[in-house]
Amino acid sequence: MRITGFLIIGALLLVIQTSILPLLPEWIGRPDLLFILVVFIGTSMETFRGTVLVLLFGLLMDIFSGLFLGLYPLLYLILFFVIKGVSRHILIEDSYYQAPLVVVSYLFTTVGLFIFCSIMAPENQFYWSWRDILLQLLIISIISVPLRHLYDRIFPVLEHKQTTVWSLRAKQRNRFKS
Numbered sequence: 001m002r003i004t005g006f007l008i009i010g011a012l013l014l015v016i017q018t019s020i021l022p023l024l025p026e027w028i029g030r031p032d033l034l035f036i037l038v039v040f041i042g043t044s045m046e047t048f049r050g051t052v053l054v055l056l057f058g059l060l061m062d063i064f065s066g067l068f069l070g071l072y073p074l075l076y077l078i079l080f081f082v083i084k085g086v087s088r089h090i091l092i093e094d095s096y097y098q099a100p101l102v103v104v105s106y107l108f109t110t111v112g113l114f115i116f117c118s119i120m121a122p123e124n125q126f127y128w129s130w131r132d133i134l135l136q137l138l139i140i141s142i143i144s145v146p147l148r149h150l151y152d153r154i155f156p157v158l159e160h161k162q163t164t165v166w167s168l169r170a171k172q173r174n175r176f177k178s
Contacts, residue, residue: 003049005158010037010057018064029132029139032106034061036144038076039102040151042083054080068120075109102144103137110136 013033021030034057041050058073065072083105110133117126 002045002158003053005154006037006041006053007056009154010034010053011060013037014057014060014064027135029135031136031139031143033143033147035106035109036102036140036147037151038079039083039098039105039144040148042080043087043098043101044151044155047084050080050084051077067117071113071116075112078112079105079109098148099141099144103141106137106140107133 017030017033021033024030038054038057041053045053054076055073058076061072061076062069083101114126114128117124
């Protein structure tokens with residue numbers, strides 16, 4: 001239920017991101033809502049299920065973006081494993097650290113995307129504007145806080161399992177052992 005629920009949420013966010021947000025004026029920006037969900041999954045979900053979800057989100061993003069096949073799954077998987085690696089040594093699950101984590105992750109992912117696209121297709125001119133990137137970073141940092149709180153409310157609902165006779169108490173999750 002958890003993977004299916006997050007897959008539905010991610011698909012809805014991607015539809016909103018690609019169909020409704022482009023209709024807004026350009027000065028409002030076009031935040032990457034799916035990216036914020038990927039960062040949330042990286043900080044709060046176990047490795048196997050998170051990897052499956054991030055890979056599926058990358059494939060969905062590839063379908064909608066149409067750049068290079070496999071680019072978004074690769075970027076999202078690298079981002080997921082970097083966040084997992086950092087979260088083992090630093091406590092980043094607190095909501096105070098989510099906005100800076102999303103901003104830094106988005107900046108590095110955008111730079112990686114630009115460099116990769118420039119190397120793979122040097123004959124094409126890819127658009128890079130610091131004004132647009134900084135606007136995106138500002139919007140993503142503002143939006144990431146309420147979305148994080150929303151995901152914190154949804155995550156336990158999707159994790160809820162039926163208790164059976166054999167399992168009388170829930171297992172405690174050890175966040176340092178994965």
